[in-house]
Amino acid sequence: MTPTDMTMDWVNRFPGLARLKPETRALLQSRSRNVEVEAGTMIFGPGKSPEHMLFLLDGSVRVQQVSETGHEIVLYRLPAGQSCVLTTACLLAYDDYSAEGIAETPVQAAAVPRDVFDDLVAQSKSFRDFVFAAFSKRLTDLFLIVDEVAFQRIDVRLAHKLIGLAEGQNSIATTHQKLSVELGTAREVISRQLQEFQRRGWVEQGRGVVRIIARDKLAQLAGHIS
Known part of the structure; x- marks a missing residue:
């Protein structure tokens, strides 16, 4: 997964980022890179440390957990217009991935470097609200999956x-x-x-x-x- 120069104004495609101050939006735009991968590519996997926060612009990513015995379960799918909350969680915790993300289709994403992510979470309330709102929604979805697997x-x-x-x-x-x-x-x-x-x-x-x-x-x- 190789970042290239980002030429499009991708920030406008995420409603939650519309409330950012102009200078914050400009920082995201200038420091981000465009990432393109083919269908079937593993974008991230267990044991790897995220270096960027990913904002999906086009395509679909399947995030799944694989056990030591090879048993798999789909945790969620990341559609265009959303950020990857597993990447967000790993960035916040300075931890490695515990699941894998597979491109189900050709994928294009905006990759924001870790240092920019850290600075914006610390300094921008609007960006922080965006990050945790997405995180909260996905966490709720994961609890529903646990409920289905365990009780349905x-x-x-x-x-x-x-x-x-x-x-x-x-x-x-x-x-x-x-x-x-x-x-x-x-x-x-x-x-x-x-x-x-x-x-x-x-x-x-x-x-x-x-x-x-x-x-x-x-x-x-x-x-x-x-």
Whole structure:
């Protein structure tokens, strides 16, 4: 991941930064660098120390936790127009990453050096408010994930995930492995549950695809999520 000169006024793309003083906005703009990576690239990973705060301008980044046994769970996705809160947490704590960030699509981001981040957190209330507001929202999202994994039934969570991934369509390009990562469970668990959905006539399975047959049944089950 190699920074290049930032030529666009990227600060305007983040509403939370609009309240910054003109000199603070100018500092962010002048000291930032443009970062471009290809889909599939690991942007950061465990044991690495962040040197920049990242503001995603284009694309999507998947942040996931991988256990020592290779078990994976998606913690969150970072869409364009947001800052990476895991990077923020590591910068604030002077700590290394404990999870990995993978570019799901070609990605463009603005990278702000650590020293600029430290100075602005200390000196600019508006920037500090922006950082902690984003941090607070993402922390709430992570608590919801913990609640789902610990307390929600897997059939309910899978139905909810399938409805979300379908985005109004009837065909979902995915695999049992990908769904297991999304839901933080074993692939075999997903396979058994999809087989049960298929037995009920709710879905059909193909190689790398799941087709929704009875959306209303899945939606009814998915509605049990609190």
